[in-house]
Amino acid sequence: MIDLYTWKTPNGWKASCTLEELGLEYRVEPVDLETGAQKTPEFLSINPNGRIPAIIDRDEDDFVVFESGAILIHLAEKAGKLLPSDSRGRSKVIQWLMFQIGGLGPMQGQAHVFLRTFPEKLPSAIARYQNETKRLFGVLDGQLARSEYLAGDFSIADIANWSWARVHGLAGVSIEPFPNLQRWIATLEARPACARGLLVPGPTEYHLDNLKPGLV
Numbered sequence: 001m002i003d004l005y006t007w008k009t010p011n012g013w014k015a016s017c018t019l020e021e022l023g024l025e026y027r028v029e030p031v032d033l034e035t036g037a038q039k040t041p042e043f044l045s046i047n048p049n050g051r052i053p054a055i056i057d058r059d060e061d062d063f064v065v066f067e068s069g070a071i072l073i074h075l076a077e078k079a080g081k082l083l084p085s086d087s088r089g090r091s092k093v094i095q096w097l098m099f100q101i102g103g104l105g106p107m108q109g110q111a112h113v114f115l116r117t118f119p120e121k122l123p124s125a126i127a128r129y130q131n132e133t134k135r136l137f138g139v140l141d142g143q144l145a146r147s148e149y150l151a152g153d154f155s156i157a158d159i160a161n162w163s164w165a166r167v168h169g170l171a172g173v174s175i176e177p178f179p180n181l182q183r184w185i186a187t188l189e190a191r192p193a194c195a196r197g198l199l200v201p202g203p204t205e206y207h208l209d210n211l212k213p214g215l216v
């Protein structure tokens with residue numbers, strides 16, 4: 001049994017969609033970012049970084065994992081799925097997972113913040129992060145022109161990047177120039193397990209006219 005601490009955001013969906021895809025049993029502990037639940041002493045004792053997601057693996061002496069990439073690897077290894085065991089196959093998946101964690105997530109997240117929630121409108125900051133997000137979408141599109149999924153078979157790398165790319169509109173970056181990215185987003189949206197994961201811990205309230213500061 002896994003306890004999943006999460007909220008309705010791309011990094012949260014990475015964990016919930018992975019759990020659904022793997023068919024692992026889990027319990028949801030909502031961490032309402034809008035009330036600051038992620039900064040309470042109780043949650044900071046689970047994730048000292050005060051961000052979601054985090055898990056507690058009850059089958060492994062209550063082993064705690066924070067950082068979404070580490071969570072996805074832990075879950076994939078636990079289930080023996082979505083991460084190859086041979087060293088090169090595994091490396092390819094981890095490369096594209098790191099691409100999301102170190103690149104797409106931070107850049108797209110900042111594009112969203114500077115575009116929609118930052119108190120000042122700074123055109124140069126907005127352009128910087130939107131351009132970088134667009135460049136990274138181009139990298140994904142190029143890879144997806146060569147293969148159906150990012151790293152061989154469907155994997156945790158796909159779930160991680162898709163969780164962000166699907167909400168490109170929040171960052172104001174169009175995917176219109178990227179047909180392979182569009183095709184792959186549609187493929188993942190159609191997976192029943194991914195669709196279930198997107199409803200954890202509840203239906204999303206992401207409407208472009210109803211965005212709260214700093215939650216991505």
Ligand SMILES: N[C@@H](CCC(=O)N[C@@H](CS)C(=O)NCC(=O)O)C(=O)O
Nearest residue numbers: 009010011051052053067068215216
């Ligand atoms: N590097 C972290 C980033 C986690 C993260 O930024 N989570 C956001 C939600 S998508 C969050 O908890 N934001 C609340 C806050 O910053 O207080 C990971 O990949 O787990």
